[in-house]
Amino acid sequence: MRKRAIAASILSSAAVLVVGWQLGAPSALMTSVPSASSGGGTSAGPSTAGSSTATGPSSGGTSNGSAPAATAAPAAPAAPSGTFTGSSTSTRFGSVQVQITVAGGAITDVAALKLTDADGRSVQISNRAAPVLRQEVLAAQSAQVSTVSGATYTSEAYLTSLQSALDQAGL
DSSP states (O other), X not given: OHHHHHHHHXXXXXXXXXXXXXXXXXXXXXXXXXXXXXXXXXXXXHHHOOXXXXXXXXXXXXXXXXXXXXXXXXXXXXXXXXXXXXXXXXXXXXXXXXXXXXXXXXXXXXEEEEOOOSSHHHHHHHHHHHHHHHHHHHHHTSSOOOOOTTOHHHHHHHHHHHHHHHHHHTO
């Protein structure tokens, strides 16, 4: 029962956002946040914000619902940028660790800092798999890529370390 109420609240907030954009009123949605800070305290802004601006287009009513809190999301944080190092992931053939470079929220480079090296065969497999994984990650912009055939352990460790770096970047 509680899950349904939460889901209904989320859906109604999303509907307000969608209706506002369909009506061509993105500026009205964005101005609801500043009006909240002028109408009360700066920390209580979204909950007391303009029932006439953000909720008007969707329902025509005066309920102050949770719509202003949903409209604050588009103006939230800037896209992450920087270099992020994933955790070192151990396999039975050695450790794997990758580092990503992110610019404007997009992965621009993936570098393998450490690859499996237990023996000569492990080194060969890693040297064959790493460029393929790098290319796939850059194309997909995520860790949701297939493992390289014949390099399952290396691939899984690579993608685990990559996901750790993505988590640090907030992607």
